[in-house]
Structures are given as C-alpha cells and as structure tokens.
Amino acid sequence: MASSHNKDEKIIYVGDSRVPQKNHESVPRDYMAYPGKSEVFIPNFLLKEWMVASVFMVGFLVLILVDPAPLGEIADPTNAQFIPMPDWYFLFLYQMLKYPYLANKFVVFGTIVIPTIAFGALTLAPFLDTGKERRFYKRPISTGLMLLSIAAIIFLTNVSWMHYEEELEAKGLKPEKHATGGGKKKEEKMGVMAKDHPGFAVFKKATCVSCHGADMKGMSAAGIPALLGVGDKLDQAAIMNIIKNGSENKKMSAQYDSNINNGITPDEMNQLAEWLSKQKKTP
C-alpha cells in the first residue's frame, strides 16, 4: 500500500484548505482492558460469525423448501366466514383486546395505554435502570419485570392461537394456504376419469349434474364438494349409500328415488356408482 511504503509520494486530499490535516493514524480500540485472549475481527472472528451464519442459512433454506409461503384466496371483503388473524408476533396485542377491562369502553387501555407503557418503559430502560450493576441476577426488579412480560407474551400468544384453532374447528374451516397456485395446478391435472364408462352417460342424465356440475368441480362457495377424486375417499358401496340416503351432514338429500322416477334404471344407478368410485386423482 502506498500509505505504508512511500509516505512522501502520497497525496492527502483535504476538502477545505483551512481545515488542518489530521496526522494521527486511526488507532484500533484497545481491548487489553478485558482479561483473556482477544482476537482480530478480520479474519479470525468474522470467520466464526460467518460459520454460524452458514449453518443458519442452510437451516433457513431447508425451512423455505419444506414449508412454502402461504397465499390464500384473493381478498373478498364480503367474506363473512373469514376469521381475521394478524401476523403471529402481533397476536399477544390482539389477544389483550379480548379481555373485558381492555376492550369496548376501555379499549384505549388495550390499544394505547398498555402498549405505550410497555414499549416506552422498554425503550427508556437505560434511564429507568441506572444502577451500575449489569448482572441480571443482581437486578431483581428489571429482570423480574422482563421475565413477567415474556411470560405474558408467550401466554397471550398461545391463548390467542388456541382460540383461533377452536374457532376454525367450530366453523368447520381450514386456514387458506395455497388456495390458488398449488391447488389450481393439481385440479387441472385432475380431470374426469373413465369417460367411456357407461356411468358417465348416466351421470349427465341424473340429478347430480345440477349441483356438482358437468365438470364435477362442485361449488365450494355453496359447500358442494367436487366429485373429482371421490374414488380416493369412498368406494362404490359408500357412494351408493350417499345416493340412496343422502350425505352424512344432511346437505345432500337422498337422490335415488327421484332419479328412478326420472326414468333411470337401477342398473344404471349401479353403473353410476361404479363409475364414480373410479374417479381417482391418480389413474
């Protein structure tokens, strides 16, 4: 380096000629005050940091590959079924608002007063906790308050999550994960199978079409399931049972007799059930 070898040749630029050039070298900070072995930052210590970062990154990439980022259905402001949930790190604040003295009339406490006090105290911690002592077990008040807050955060987050899961179960909903992307790809692959089977002709004649649709995709908004891939879940006998007696959740009523009245023979109904049982996702 020019600076270390030929000091005389080096031109030092000083922006303003009235400012005197500083001649002192920047002196690395001396850590000799601390006992024990210290280490240079580059390369020794940074290498260790980067080793940790490498391990961290591999774990991070594995997480990404295992669990892709979710994307729900496009926002529908009229969807009254949807349970709003903030990101997980806001859950404890959200849960707090569900308690009587922090909600409704007193909502200002939950939304403003408590968070402001908590965050304010945390921000101003160095000015509130001015003692010289640094070890946490010698600072019972600040340590105690912090542990209490952490416990409260964990507790509230957990309660909020449990509550959400219960609500989902009560409403019979599933959290939207890959509503469009992944789902669409699979559905496209999944078509109506065994189209030359006589049951397909019966299906088109029968009452099935008016709800489940000619493409057998059902109407998810109205709670009518798709019949594509029904053979993976039910066999011929189970399908026949639903046709004869209606579905378990009573959403679909018995369809057998009305079809017989429409001129479909019992043999054809059997063909229909057999054909439906052949509707599998994978051939």
Added chain:
Amino acid sequence: MKFTDFNQSIWNETSAYYDTCVIPYSGLTGNETPPRVVQLLSGLKERLEWIEVPFKGRVITYPALQYCFEGFSEFTNYLINNLRSVGFKFVILVVAPSVIIKQECAFDLVIDDRNDDSAKCKEEILQLWRKDVSNL
C-alpha cells in the same frame, strides 16, 4: 358493435352505416336451474359472436330480452316499429339454443335452432341485406 360502444358524437358521425339491430333473446321461463341458465346464456353468446364479429361495422347489439311472456308477439312488433323509427332498417332476433319461438312476429330474421351454424347464419344475413339492395 355493442350499444355501449356508442356515444352521441360517434352515433352522429356513423349512424348511416349501422342499419341492423340485433336483439338477443334468452327465452327463460323460470323453470331452469342455474347451471342450465349458464348453458343457455353461453349458447346465446356464441350465436351472437357469429354475427357481431364478421359484421362488426354494420350491426348493433341491443340489450337482451330475457324471459318469455304472454303477448310476446305484440310487444316485439311494437319494439320493431320503434327501432325502425330510430333508423334501423333490419331487426334480427337471436334466440338462445333450444328455445323455440312459436308466435308470429315481424323480425326480419330470427336466428334459432334452424340456422344453428355460423356459416348458415352469416349467409342468411347477407341474403337479407342483398334483398334490400334489390328492392331499391
């Protein structure tokens, strides 16, 4: 073109060229299930495209008649007269597939299951226009 493609100034400039009016008719009775309605309307839309695309510069599609009703023929005669008074020379009714018009009415042409084919339908319209020229 669709009636929505016009505003007053476009109409002032080009009305001489648009002498044919198309009325879509879905002929619903109310007995249809929703999927059946979808099927009917998409069939009707397809028929409309046979006319709208090749004859874009001469025909205008007006808002549709959706349900069948008593007195269809009187009403349509009244409608046709009014349309002619605006300046349309021809009024064509395009009917959804499998809907049958039993009553007499004064349309210059009815597109229904009898001429259920893009080429046939185009030919009929051309004939209609040619007839007009020969009348002159």
Added chain:
Amino acid sequence: MKSVYSWMDERLDITPLWRDIADHEVPEHVNPAHHFSAFVYCFGGLTFFVTVIQILSGMFLTMYYVPDIINAHSSVDYLQNKVAFGDIVRGMHHWGASLVIVMMFLHTLRVFFTGSYKAPREMNWVIGMLIFMVMLGLGFTGYLLPWDNKAYFATKVGIQIAETAPVIGAYIKEFLQGGPVVGAQTLTRFFAIHVFFLPAVMLALLGGHFFMIRKQGISGPL
C-alpha cells in the same frame, strides 16, 4: 485486484476507512470458540444477516409484484408458482420476516440480561428499540401486499385498532387507509411505506446502531 485497490487507495485514502470498520480486536467473552455460552452474542449479527436477505429478496420480488388490488394477488400467485425459484424467493421474504423478529427479540433479550444497555450505551439501546418498531411496521405493512383474505382482514383489524387512539385515531385511520375503505389506495400506501419509507428509516437507524457499536465497542464481560 491488489493494483486496483492501490490505485483507488492512492486517490481516496481508503485504508484508514477500512481500518476503522474492520481492524479491531474482539474480546474473548463474546467469542463462542472460547465459551460456548457466548453464542448469545451472535443474535445481533444474525438479525443483520436476515435483514440483508429481506432487503435483497424484497428488491427481487418487486420485479414481478404489482401493488394494485386487481393484479396484486395474481402477480404474487404468478411469481410464486410460475417463475423459477419464485417459491424460494418469496419463501425467503415470508419466513425471513418472522425470523428477523425472532432474532431481534433474542438479541434484545441478550442485551437486556447482560445489562449492556447501561451507560454509556443508552443511546444505542434507544436506537435498537426504534429499529424494533420499524421492523414491526414493516411486518404490518408487508402483510397486506399479497392481497389475500388473510392480508385484507388482518389489515382491517389493525387499522381498527389504530382508530381507537383518542383524538388522532380517526386521522391515523384515514392516513393509513388513504380512503374511506381498505382498498386500492390502502394497498399503494402500504406498498410505498413498506418499500421506501420504512426501509429508508431502518437503514439510517442501522447506520447509527453500527456506528455506535464501533465507537463504543462491545460491552465488557460481566
């Protein structure tokens, strides 16, 4: 490489700058190679690492993303499912957002329990807390951008909560929403805040944070 460096150094005298940034000693008590328990001192660095990932992946995501209520969802769907490695890049940004909060939380706890926020490092602690809040802001504004149901309803709730603030609540709501409802204008607003305003604030704060660490050094052993 070396000659390019010397050429630049001759003109700009950058060696002292590098010395300032890189040339210092790290004491034993923060070195996990000496005491394994010193791994707690890595959290700050890892937070920074994830922040860098967030900035980079965010920059790349905007190559495909559109902040518009009609196209936002389709563009996210497209970049995630149709573009090669789109699931990884979006995954990085999505999971990175959570991880950065986790890491920052752990870093905060480490600083708290080692009492490192005490004099003379009070200012750095305050700046750190500001960074924490900016990060939460980034999380809140970023959540809306894919414009799916989760995004929409969570944001609606968030804005309702902001509205409860006395006196200024209604104004905050109006400001965040940009209109009478959560909709097109909210999305563009959140996009601008998420992509330009908060990152700018965060970079400034991070600069201050690092400057103070170099100036004051790491806190001594307990």
Added chain:
Amino acid sequence: MSDGIAKGHDQHTEQSNHKKEMSRRQFLTYTLGATGGFLAAGITIPMIRFAVDPLLEKGEATDFVKVTEVSKLTTTPIEIRFQVNQVDGWVESNPELIAWLRKDEAGNVTALSPVCKHLGCTVNFVSTDNKYECPCHGAQYTNEGKNLKVAPLPLDEYSVKVDNGSVYLGQIIPNHLTSK
C-alpha cells in the same frame, strides 16, 4: 481487498513469528472468502435465477405462430384461422385470428388481416372478381389489400416468416405491399 487490510494490520501488530503468522492469516482469509462466497451464493443464486427467468423461459410461439405450409399456397388467397396464445405474466389471452394467405408470382408469402378498415367488419375474398369485398358496406380491396372503394386505408398485414417450408405469422402491421 481484504489482503490489503490483512497486510496493513500485520505491520503494526504481530511482529514475532512473522512468517508463520502470515500463512495462517492467509489461510483464514481465504476460508473467510470461501464462507462469504457460500453465504452470498446461497442467498443470491435463487434470486438471480428468479430475476432472469424470463430470459430462460422457452419462447414457445410467443412471437410467431406456425399456420400452414408454403406448398399449400397459391396466388389466390386462402383463409386460415389460427389461435395465438399470448401469455404476458399472469395475463393470458387466446384470441382466434383470421388471415388470408397468398403467394405472389415471385413466391413471396403475404398474409392479410380481413378486418375492414372502414368499420371493422370481416372481409371475404371473392375469387371471381379477384378482390376482397366487405359484406357490410361494399368496401373493396385488391388481392394485395389496396383499398379500392369505401375504405380509407389498405388492409393490414401480418408479419410473415417462412422457415423450412412452413409459414409463421406474427404481429399485425400496416400494409406495406400497396405502397410499392
């Protein structure tokens, strides 16, 4: 760059055991570089692949669509219908288009768009007159698309590419045959 720092550092700290320390330091520096490279690569490679994806996407018929063989064309125009699959990111469209193709005396393939330049009806080729005629208001065009009656402009063309005996059609462009 880091070499420079390392060297600069040497000169004012470690004096003893100079040579040995140098090599260890160098080793650490290289390992540091490698680790840094690994970190940078792990993060940026997916992103860069993500960014250049449009370049690597197979350009399947994005610009030109194969419609027919040259050998099937004559000096009399024939009507060809074809679909273009236009995918622009998440915006997809599949319009069906019509072209009238002919081969002129010199063997050049031309393709005309049958959309009348008057009011947008679809013109047809009438072989008895050797003209394009519009059913709506009687506009007429030559077989090269030159406007004869009613229409203010000649018919548009498709850009044509002939490759290995096949005809490919691309964008619609203003007619350049008639200006010659």
